[in-house]
């Protein structure tokens with residue numbers, strides 16, 4: 001299958017990218033994704049202006065049997081300069097996306113001003129859905145704040161930009177966020193981030209699994225697949241066609257990848273299952289996807305993308 005996909009000035013030859021936050025904290029992790037068979041792109045951990053150690057541990061739990069995760073990492077990262085050094089200093093094998101975040105609007109603007117002034121020419125992903133910094137609502141759940149930030153960003157930022165969105169659960173919210181995003185020259189949206197503030201209990205000890213926020217954390221893996229598919233589908237139906245979609249959420253096998261394509265995904269990102277299985281996951285997913293294509297006689301992605309059928 002020819003997976004060639006373009007987003008802004010970047011050409012991808014495979015569908016898969018790591019989800020920001022997974023396998024992308026350090027040079028070593030980023031290089032493992034660069035060199036992973038069937039990986040199409042790499043994205044950095046969402047970077048803040050300064051290095052952060054994040055929340056106290058345990059802050060991440062994976063149930064590898066059920067393919068589910070919960071996390072309240074608290075934005076641990078090595079700081080924007082570390083990741084800028086990585087993307088500028090190394091001849092990178094794959095298109096490498098830069099994930100940016102800020103604990104306040106000023107930090108977001110300052111981070112993007114630094115990127116704008118740098119020689120970085122790839123895609124930037126503005127994380128509007130960082131769930132686990134206590135006391136901070138997800139920006140993308142505050143529609144006025146979302147519009148304000150995008151106004152301020154696009155007043156100066158001229159490099160290709162995407163936004164990472166949290167899941168929405170209300171049709172009116174799909175309408176509202178899409179109406180906002182359609183007002184800006186976005187290269188893409190990445191939907192979805194983890195499903196916010198879930199709770200997982202240890203049956204042995206009647207105790208929460210993670211320490212921060214009394215056990216509340218972002219959910220990932222199989223348990224969020226239906227929500228992820230719905231968000232990809234709803235956004236595809238509402239956004240201008242030139243705004244591409246990176247689909248994230250619930251991908252553990254080839255059929256899930258196929259379903260995200262049916263809902264309109266241009267690329268597919270893998271988070272929880274990458275964390276559980278490691279970078280060989282991309283080759284397994286591509287192999288399973290090609291088996292589905294063979295069964296259905298599909299030879300071109302245009303036969304799948306956005307082709308979800310409804311009941312007449």
Ligand SMILES: O=C(O)c1[nH]c(=O)[nH]c(=O)c1Cl
Pocket residue numbers: 021046071072073074075076101127129130131132133193194218
């Ligand atoms: O706690 C985190 O670092 C975190 N965890 C997530 O599940 N999504 C995010 O965007 C971030 Cl920034």
